[in-house]
Amino acid sequence: MQVGELSRFYRAIRDDNRITTTHISIYMALFQLWNEQDFQNPVAVTRQKIMESGKISGIATYHKTMKDLHDFGYIDYQPSRNPAVM
DSSP states (O other): OHHHHHHHHHHHHTTOTTOOHHHHHHHHHHHHHHHHTTTOSSOOOOHHHHHHHHTOOOHHHHHHHHHHHHHTTSOOOOOOSSTTOO
16 A cells, blocks of 8 residues: 555656656655554654655745645645644
8 A cells, every 4th residue: 555655646647747857856855754653644744854865955845845745635734733743
């Protein structure tokens, strides 16, 4: 099922001109952390872990990309007020 999720994502983005390499990088970082947490939902992540894993250096880029992925329907992003869990 989880591998199916990754295949579904790649099929969906094939014709989605809004998606950039940054979106793919962040999505893959999220997918890997979800994998590390045994595919449990919701997955708790930190901005730092996502940025490091996704090779994203700008906080504004991170926030825009996460918002895009949520707005485009690829993830359900619910930011936390807790600075340790984002």
